[in-house]
Amino acid sequence: xxxxxxxxxxxxxxxxxxxxxxxxxxxxxxxxxxxxxxxxxxxxxxxxxxxxxxxxxxxxxxxxxxxxxxxxxxxxxxxxxxxxxxxxxxxxxxxxxxxxxxxxxxxxxxxxxxxxxxxxxxxxxxxxxxxxxxxxxxxxxxxxxxxxxxxxxxxxxxxxxxxxxxxxxxxxxxxxxxxxxxxxxxxxxxxxxxxxxxxxxxxxxxxxxxxxxxxxxxxxxxxxxxxxxxxxxxxxxxxxxxxxxxxxxxxxxxxxxxxxxxxxxxxxxxxxxxxxxxxxxxxxxxxxxxxxxxxxxxxxxxxxxxxxx
Numbered sequence: 666x667x668x669x670x671x672x673x674x675x676x677x678x679x680x681x682x683x684x685x686x687x688x689x690x691x692x693x694x695x696x697x698x699x700x701x702x703x704x705x706x707x708x709x710x711x712x713x714x715x716x717x718x719x720x721x722x723x724x725x726x727x728x729x730x731x732x733x734x735x736x737x738x739x740x741x742x743x744x745x746x747x748x749x750x751x752x753x754x755x756x757x758x759x760x761x762x763x764x765x766x767x768x769x770x771x772x773x774x775x776x777x778x779x780x781x782x783x784x785x786x787x788x789x790x791x792x793x794x795x796x797x798x799x800x801x802x803x804x805x806x807x808x809x810x811x812x813x814x815x816x817x818x819x820x821x822x823x824x825x826x827x828x829x830x831x832x833x834x835x836x837x838x839x840x841x842x843x844x845x846x847x848x849x850x851x852x853x854x855x856x857x858x859x860x861x862x863x864x865x866x867x868x869x870x871x872x873x874x875x876x877x878x879x880x881x882x883x884x885x886x887x888x889x890x891x892x893x894x895x896x897x898x899x900x901x902x903x904x905x906x907x908x909x910x911x912x913x914x915x916x917x918x919x920x921x922x923x924x925x926x927x928x929x930x931x932x933x934x935x936x937x938x939x940x941x942x943x944x945x946x947x948x949x950x951x952x953x954x955x956x957x958x959x960x961x962x963x964x965x966x967x968x969x970x971x972x973x974x
Contacts (some may be wrong), residue, residue, distance in 0.1 A: 685725050697735065700724035703847060704744065710756070717760065720745050720768075726756045727787060733758045741765040748774040748817070750785035750796025761804035761823070766812040766830070769843050773802040773818035775857055780787065784856055805862070812842070813871070816855045824862035824883070827853065831871030834893035834917050850893075854895040855879050863907075866890060873897040877883075877945075882906045884951065887927065889913040895921040899928045900957065900974075901945040909974070910947045910958035923965040929974045930961045940965045946972060 697717035700708035707723035710731035716736030720743045727749035733852070737758045739745045743795070747756035748771045756772065758807035764770050774785035775796040784794030797818060805823035808814055810830035832839060832851040839845045850872035855864075856879065866874065873894040884907040885900075892898055898914055914926040923940065928941035942963045953974055960970030 685726065690793075697738070707744075707746070710747075720770040720898075725749070727754050728752050729754060731756050733760065735760045735774065737768055738760070738763045739765055742767045742812075742842075747772045747800050748772065748783065748785055748798055748815075749787045750774060750798045751787045752830045755798050755800065757801040757803075759803050762802045762806050764806070764814060766810045767812045770808075770814045770816075771815075772802075772816040773858070774798045775818035777857070783815065783854075811853075813844070813851050813853050814855075814943040815853065817857055819858040821859065822888040823863040825855070825860050825864040825866075827866045827869060829868045832906070834870050834891050836872040836873070836893045844864040852894075859939065860944075871897075873899075875899045875901070876903055877901040879903045880906075884908040884910070885902060887911045887914055891915060893917065893925040895924045896928055896932060898926065899931065900947060901931065903928060903947045905947060905949045905951070908951035909947070909953045909957050910955055912955040914956055925961065927956045927974075928961045929957075930970065932965065943971075944970050947974060949973070 695721045695760050698714045699719050699721060701721040701964055702708035702723045704723045707725045709728060710724055710726045711729045713732045715734045716937045718733045720739045723744045726747035729752055740847060767939045775797045776782045776784040781789050785796040785798055788794040788796045793859040798823060800819040806821050806825045808827040812832055814827060836850040838848045838850060843853050844866050852871055852873040854875040856877040860881045862879050865886040867888045873892055874890060874897055885905045885923060887898060911927050929946055930944045933943045934940055942961060944960055946960060957974045960972050961973055962968060963970050
């Protein structure tokens with residue numbers, strides 16, 4: 666994608682500023698605990714929460730381990746950041762993680778030697794990041810029209826289901842919220858993670874969607890998603906245990922010249938060019954169907970690449 670080369674470092678550095686400052690407390694309650702705050706003064710999750718947690722506003726996991734037993738709910742328009750590597754910070758949810766309308770969730774962090782991945786938000790050296798944080802959800806990751814979900818180095822025991830949301834197909838930074846503060850387009854991304862069940866992303870409109878190096882034990886379905894970036898959607902070096910289906914995905918009409926709805930390759934040319942491309946094929950245990958059957962063309966206007974998607 667056109668902005669993929671700079672996304673990990675610039676967004677991580679920007680998010681440190683967007684979700685930083687003094688820490689608001691988690692309010693105790695007879696039912697689920699409430700984690701509330703603002704982007705500049707988010708609430709802090711730390712310790713064990715035996716009756717679930719509800720996020721209202723902004724909340725972060727950055728100082729030790731946070732364990733949620735039950736459902737972790739990120740309410741409409743709220744933000745949860747669990748991508749900090751210092752102080753042994755990590756998030757585990759024994760239950761489901763539910764992401765509400767217009768909410769943003771960032772789970773886990775790990776930067777790879779080749780420059781892929783996502784550095785931790787508090788890594789002291791963003792040019793050569795080394796910190797990691799692993800997030801675990803034993804149940805399902807359920808996303809109901811979220812603004813964005815960015816999951817790296819995470820394990821989802823059940824299904825991942827993202828329906829709707831994404832903001833819009835614009836690749837311009839929004840005027841408010843987390844992505845406005847870091848001056849980044851809105852996007853969703855899943856990398857270096859595992860999914861114990863099925864993964865289904867449908868009816869989302871955003872700038873870009875990535876699935877890279879993800880082991881999905883069930884099936885992967887991408888349907889009716891609209892992306893503004895000319896080389897979204899990218900599905901890279903992932904393993905799908907059952908079936909891979911891609912139907913109805915595309916760009917705002919008309920599609921940019923030389924582009925296609927779904928890719929299994931990354932651009933290697935100069936900034937601003939989506940060609941030439943390097944293949945990063947996926948392995949699929951079942952059948953491939955729809956837009957994810959043949960490898961993406963490595964050159965503009967050329968034939969499909971060698972082998973399957």
